[in-house]
Amino acid sequence: MRTLASRKKTGRRHPLASAALLIIGLVAAGGASAAVGSVANAEPATTPHSQQLTAADGEQLFRANCASCHGLNAEGTENGVSLIGVGAASVDFQVMTGRMPMAMQGPQALEREVLFTQEQSDAMAAYIAGLAPGPGIPTEEMLDTSVVDAEGIAAGAQLFRINCAMCHNVAGAGGALTEGKFAPALNDIDAAHIYEAMLTGPQNMPVFNDENINPEQKREIIAYLHYLDDNPSVGGFDLGSLGPVSEGLFIWIFGLGGIVAITVWLTSKPN
Incomplete structure (x- = not known):
């Protein structure tokens, strides 16, 4: 058997040297990948409460995250609409529901995990609002539904049925539209986002400005939707609140199926 000294003289490596080098390389590569991943997934830098983000900060955030679709000056491109004149309310709604930035192009932006803090969203909203006049973010007073009584909730229900139910369903369960679009369900939605919508x-929804539905009526609609959140269906199992579609299927499957089963059972008795 050759000694270690003889191996050194011949210039040959130990049989385990290649395996050791491979393990060391894999560990180093894994460490580097983890370090890069931790940097890429790091949370946005927080700003001390004493130093609020400004519209200038919002401009930087916009150019880094939104300009590729909406243009460097929010003038719009073939991939995104112009944001000049949309106002702070539109920015707050789109950003704080996770619809923007879009994950991918599609019939409409989908709600997903929010990527920005409220402070960052407010800074971008301030920048967009500074480009041209537009709807502002509603105040807490506008969103306070505690002052809406039962009569106001009933009025909100009537307003919702007249203006919204044809797309969102009378119970706010949502519904399908054309070309792969849909009206989202309105259960457990933040009051500010309902008002801003x-x-x-946004997207396929018509604009209801204060001339169409005044602030008090908007608050009544929000109160009605929150009433639906807090009060289950008094008629029993609501079948998803999808109306005649789910109810018709229930009748065909269980009602007609039960009749057929009873008929088979009755006709089998003489045999």
Whole structure:
């Protein structure tokens, strides 16, 4: 058997040297990948409460995250609409529901995890609002539904049925539209986002400005939707609140199926 000294003289490596080098390389590569991943997934830098983000900070955030579709000056491109004149309310709605930035192009932007803090969204909203006048973010007073009584909730229900139910369903369960689009369900939605959606008309939704539905009526609609959140269906199992579609299927499957089963059972008795 050759000694270690004889191996050194011949210039040959130990049989385990290649395996050791491979393991060291894999560990180093894994460490580097983890370090890069931690940097890429790091949370946005927080700003001390004493130093609020400004519209200038919002401009930088916009150019880094939104300009590729909406243009460097928010003038719009073939991939994104112009944001000049949409107002702060539109920015707050789109950003704080996770619809913007879009994950991918599609019939409409989908709600997903929010990527920005409220402070960052407010800074971008201030920048967009500074480009041209537009709807502002609603105040807490506008969103306070505690002052809406039962009569106001009933009025909100009537307003909702007249203006919104044809797309969102009378119970706010949502519904399908054309070309792969849909009206989202309105259960457990933040009051500010409901108000902003009425005010700005995102995507396929029409705009309900204060001339169409005044602030008090908007608050009554919000109170009605929150009433639906807190009060289950008094008629029993609501079948998803999808109306005649789910109810008709229930009748065909269980009602007609039960009749057929009873008929088979009755006709089998003489045999």
